[in-house]
Amino acid sequence: MNGTFQFLGTGASAGVPVIGCKCEVCVSKLPKNRRYRPSGIIRCAGKALLIDIGPDFRSQALQFGVDSVDGMLLTHTHYDHIAGIDEARIFNVRQKKAFPCMLSRESFEEIKKRYYYFFNADGLSAKFDFFPFDDEMGVAEFLGLDIGYCNFYQTNMKVSGFRVGEFAYISDIQRYEETIFTALKGVRKLVLSALRPEASPFHLSFEEAIAFSKWVGAHETYITHVGHFFDHDAMQAMLPPGFYIAYDGLTLEFQCTN
Ligand SMILES: [Zn+2]
Ligand SMILES: [Zn+2]
Numbered sequence: 001m002n003g004t005f006q007f008l009g010t011g012a013s014a015g016v017p018v019i020g021c022k023c024e025v026c027v028s029k030l031p032k033n034r035r036y037r038p039s040g041i042i043r044c045a046g047k048a049l050l051i052d053i054g055p056d057f058r059s060q061a062l063q064f065g066v067d068s069v070d071g072m073l074l075t076h077t078h079y080d081h082i083a084g085i086d087e088a089r090i091f092n093v094r095q096k097k098a099f100p101c102m103l104s105r106e107s108f109e110e111i112k113k114r115y116y117y118f119f120n121a122d123g124l125s126a127k128f129d130f131f132p133f134d135d136e137m138g139v140a141e142f143l144g145l146d147i148g149y150c151n152f153y154q155t156n157m158k159v160s161g162f163r164v165g166e167f168a169y170i171s172d173i174q175r176y177e178e179t180i181f182t183a184l185k186g187v188r189k190l191v192l193s194a195l196r197p198e199a200s201p202f203h204l205s206f207e208e209a210i211a212f213s214k215w216v217g218a219h220e221t222y223i224t225h226v227g228h229f230f231d232h233d234a235m236q237a238m239l240p241p242g243f244y245i246a247y248d249g250l251t252l253e254f255q256c257t258n
Helices: 058-063 085-095 105-114 206-216 232-236
Strands: 002-009 039-044 047-051 072-075 099-104 129-133 137-143 145-154 156-164 167-168 189-195 221-222 243-245 252-253
Touching: 002 058, 002 189, 039 058, 047 145, 058 085, 085 099, 085 137, 099 105, 099 145, 099 156, 099 232, 105 156, 129 137, 145 206, 167 221, 167 252, 189 206, 206 221, 206 243, 232 243
Parallel strands: 047 072, 072 099, 099 129, 167 189, 189 221, 221 243
Antiparallel strands: 002 039, 002 252, 039 047, 137 145, 145 156, 156 167
C-alpha cells in the first residue's frame, strides 16, 4: 500500500524569512527559501494525519489545501510545533467530533497545564481525544494505522518521532540512545531535522544528520527544520547523494506497510 507525506513547513523555529532579517536568504524571492514552521501531513489508507501544528498552521492549511485531517501526531510542545493547536477547532466543527491526537505522556501532561481550557466543556475551544503513550518506543494503533513511535531529547525536552511503514519523521533531535536505531530499522525514507551545516546547541549538524541516517540505513533522507544561514540550492550542494534539503510543499511517496 502506498502513502504520501507532504511537507507543510520546513523552517527553523523563527521560520524563514526571519522577522526583520535582511540577509540574502531572508530577502530571497525563491519559493524554496520561504519556510513555514516544521509540519507535515501523512496520507495512508484513506487517512490524513497531521504532524505538529505550529504557529503557521492556518496559512499552511490554506496554501496546501489541507481541508480535512483525521488526527494528529505531536512531536513535542515547543511553540514552533504546537502554537497553532487552537486552530484544530475547525476540525471539531467540520467533523463534529473531538480531534484525535497521539503524543507522549510528557507532552500530554504539558498540554494539560498550558492548554487547561481544552478540558473545560465551554464549547468555545478546540476539543481533543488524546492518546498518550508511556513507553520510550513501540507501535500503537491509531485511527486504524500502525504508528511506530520513539523518544529522544532536545536539551531536557522529550521529543517523539513517528513511523509509518518505511517512512519516519524525526525532528528536533539532539540527544538519543542507540536503541532508537532498533525502532527505525527498515526505514527507507527518513525526514530528519538539522538546523544548518555547522553544529548547533539544539539540533544536529549536517554531518551528524548524515551519520544518523547511515545508522538507520535510509535510502533517502530529507533535511527539515532548516534556518536562514544558506539558500536552498547552496545547502543541497553540500550534501552527498541520497540526501535532500526539503522545502515546503514537497511530497514523498512511501510504502505504508513493511
Ligand atoms: Zn523545533
Ligand atoms: Zn523543539
